Amino acid sequence: MIRIRHAIASTVVAVCLVSGTAFAADSLYKRVGGYDALAAVTDDFIGKLATDKDFSRFFVGFSEDSKKRIRQNVVDLFCQATGGPCFYVGRDLKVAHAGLGITKAEWDKSVMLFTDTLNKFKVPEQEQKDLAAIVIPLEKDIVEKP
Numbered sequence: 001m002i003r004i005r006h007a008i009a010s011t012v013v014a015v016c017l018v019s020g021t022a023f024a025a026d027s028l029y030k031r032v033g034g035y036d037a038l039a040a041v042t043d044d045f046i047g048k049l050a051t052d053k054d055f056s057r058f059f060v061g062f063s064e065d066s067k068k069r070i071r072q073n074v075v076d077l078f079c080q081a082t083g084g085p086c087f088y089v090g091r092d093l094k095v096a097h098a099g100l101g102i103t104k105a106e107w108d109k110s111v112m113l114f115t116d117t118l119n120k121f122k123v124p125e126q127e128q129k130d131l132a133a134i135v136i137p138l139e140k141d142i143v144e145k146p
């Protein structure tokens with residue numbers, strides 16, 4: 001009996017190893033609720049940026065199609081960075097933001113708005129920290145002015 005149990009346990013371990021899921025913790029992508037959750041977070045965050053008077057100068061003159069493309073790229077970026085099944089094909093972030101003259105104060109405010117979005121969706125503390133670890137290092141690519 002013990003041998004049979006041992007054999008079953010070994011098989012389970014082997015299957016997990018082969019399938020690459022060897023007891024790994026769920027990805028951040030899964031923990032936040034997958035694609036739809038990240039898309040909803042992105043829409044809310046972009047909505048906040050686009051309608052805030054401090055950011056209005058950045059979001060003028062984009063066609064509906066251009067807005068959709070930018071939005072999709074942000075979703076894909078978050079999806080890929082959290083370990084989801086997406087591949088970001090947008091521009092390098094430094095290139096995409098070059099010349100916009102985004103200041104450190106604007107960046108800090110955008111991080112605050114992002115946090116407001118995460119709170120609105122009741123994203124738990126650990127997942128908020130993990131998302132912050134993805135977003136905070138982007139400052140060096142996005143901010144151009146002190």
Ligand code: HEM
Pocket residue numbers: 055058059069070073074077089090091092093096097100102106107110114135138142
């Ligand atoms: C969490 C922070 C941010 C992330 C993850 C992010 C990400 C992105 C991505 C993925 C794109 C599209 C790149 C492409 O289409 O190839 C983009 C474009 C853009 N972002 Fe950001 N961004 C962030 C913060 C900001 C902030 C704070 C501003 C303004 C103050 C801003 C303004 C813009 C604008 C205006 C574009 C369009 C540029 C263009 O296509 O000419 N972004 N961003």
